[in-house]
Amino acid sequence: MSADAVVTHFLFASALVLAIGHGAGWVAQRLKQPYIVGQLTAGIALGPSLLGSTAPEAYKLLFPQEIGIALTGLAQFALVVFLFAVGYELDLTILGDRARTAVTVALAAFVVPMVVGSGCALLFREQLRALDMPVLTTGMVLFAGVALSITAVPVLTAIVRENGLADTVPGVLAVSAAGLLDVIGWTVLAGTMLDGESGGHALGWQWRALVAAGFAVVMLVAARPVLRRLLWRTRTEPSLRLALLIGFACASASVTQFLGLHAICGALLAGIVCPRQDDGTLDPDLLRPLHVVSSLLVPYFFVFSGQSVTLNNMNATGWITLLVVTVLAVTTKVGSGVVAARMGGLDRDDARTVGVLLSARGLTELIALNAGLQAGLVSKPLYTVLVFMALATTLLTQPLLLLVRRLADHEPTRAPDRAGTVTPLQDHVADAPLPPQPSDGAPPTPVADAG
Numbered sequence: 386m387s388a389d390a391v392v393t394h395f396l397f398a399s400a401l402v403l404a405i406g407h408g409a410g411w412v413a414q415r416l417k418q419p420y421i422v423g424q425l426t427a428g429i430a431l432g433p434s435l436l437g438s439t440a441p442e443a444y445k446l447l448f449p450q451e452i453g454i455a456l457t458g459l460a461q462f463a464l465v466v467f468l469f470a471v472g473y474e475l476d477l478t479i480l481g482d483r484a485r486t487a488v489t490v491a492l493a494a495f496v497v498p499m500v501v502g503s504g505c506a507l508l509f510r511e512q513l514r515a516l517d518m519p520v521l522t523t524g525m526v527l528f529a530g531v532a533l534s535i536t537a538v539p540v541l542t543a544i545v546r547e548n549g550l551a552d553t554v555p556g557v558l559a560v561s562a563a564g565l566l567d568v569i570g571w572t573v574l575a576g577t578m579l580d581g582e583s584g585g586h587a588l589g590w591q592w593r594a595l596v597a598a599g600f601a602v603v604m605l606v607a608a609r610p611v612l613r614r615l616l617w618r619t620r621t622e623p624s625l626r627l628a629l630l631i632g633f634a635c636a637s638a639s640v641t642q643f644l645g646l647h648a649i650c651g652a653l654l655a656g657i658v659c660p661r662q663d664d665g666t667l668d669p670d671l672l673r674p675l676h677v678v679s680s681l682l683v684p685y686f687f688v689f690s691g692q693s694v695t696l697n698n699m700n701a702t703g704w705i706t707l708l709v710v711t712v713l714a715v716t717t718k719v720g721s722g723v724v725a726a727r728m729g730g731l732d733r734d735d736a737r738t739v740g741v742l743l744s745a746r747g748l749t750e751l752i753a754l755n756a757g758l759q760a761g762l763v764s765k766p767l768y769t770v771l772v773f774m775a776l777a778t779t780l781l782t783q784p785l786l787l788l789v790r791r792l793a794d795h796e797p798t799r800a801p802d803r804a805g806t807v808t809p810l811q812d813h814v815a816d817a818p819l820p821p822q823p824s825d826g827a828p829p830t831p832v833a834d835a836g
Contacts, residue, residue, distance in 0.1 A: 406684025428687030434696035472656020486729030537747030
């Protein structure tokens with residue numbers, strides 16, 4: 386294929402990806418579902434499982450192998466920008482006086498699914514061989530636990546706002562706990578990457594871990610004051626500052642990619658160390674363009690994810706595994722979240738709401754799954770199972786919230802002394818509004834309309 390033909394195919398494929406991806410997201414929102422549900426469905430539909438099987442010639446024409454590298458590059462760039470924005474928005478000071486309860490909920494909602502997922506990988510390792518999984522390594526076992534432990538902060542925040550929970554105890558607590566879960570989950574995921582395929586690295590995983598730790602320390606200690614001095618105090622133009630910071634995120638992502646930790650870790654770290662304004666608030670001149678760029682390009686990632694979904698090769702073991710994994714993913718998250726929230730002083734209905742919200746996974750789960758697939762920690766059939774688990778748990782969040790509300794309507798009204806146990810939390814809700822975050826893949830919500 387000539388260079389002109391490759392460019393022509395790439396541009397037409399891009400038009401298709403952007404139109405269908407955002408169109409499907411719009412339809413999902415009309416159906417009261419997160420934007421990600423439509424975009425993920427569109428990505429799978431444009432992949433080999435549906436379009437490739439129903440119209441193989443059209444699939445080869447639209448997505449020839451020659452444009453695969455370009456689409457993959459754009460997908461990775463979209464992830465870097467998205468995770469840079471996620472890291473920049475990550476603000477654990479929102480915990481305030483809710484810190485103890487949020488930490489308890491976060492640890493429970495991570496540890497319980499982690500133990501269950503890793504334990505099931507060991508217990509059913511023979512059955513996993515039917516899904517093309519090789520002999521399990523430590524990294525594979527840990528990754529199975531991480532796959533059940535992920536909570537998607539952006540899609541959770543969107544669900545909280547859409548259900549009018551942004552200024553309530555369970556809404557703020559769920560978002561706070563999910564922020565902590567992000568930190569724990571990405572840290573453990575980075576550790577599993579070191580045990581994945583080295584990709585021809587001359588350094589062993591011990592040396593790569595040491596270099597990665599040194600890189601993280603330098604970033605956390607030195608990067609923020611240097612960036613503030615170079616880009617804020619010199620009053621750099623917002624557009625130039627945005628370009629330089631995205632370049633900084635790409636450079637950081639390239640370092641972690643080289644070390645075998647995947648680009649996502651470097652992009653997230655770059656966002657975490659990016660300076661805020663002097664009063665500690667997010668810089669709107671930086672945040673809004675980041676949301677625009679990431680939301681525009683994220684459909685490329687969903688198409689990239691859909692290329693690895695092998696629905697046609699799913700056997701009976703795969704479908705049974707999907708059912709079991711989905712049930713475990715929901716019950717472990719909801720159950721651990723409810724118990725931990727009750728221990729933190731919330732009443733039964735609020736605790737149920739927190740547990741259900743923490744079960745939402747979304748784009749964050751897909752990013753982790755893609756990282757695991759590229760690192761050789763999960764086979765394509767099992768990857769397909771986990772992708773559909775992510776879609777199912779995201780779809781189930783809204784119906785489960787409605788069920789919680791119905792249960793609350795049919796149960797006796799709270800006793801005054803029972804409600805008093807959550808008063809300390811309620812007193813501080815107004816002082817800690819939710820930070821503006823986009824839905825997974827959705828267009829950014831204007832700050833003025835976020836509430």
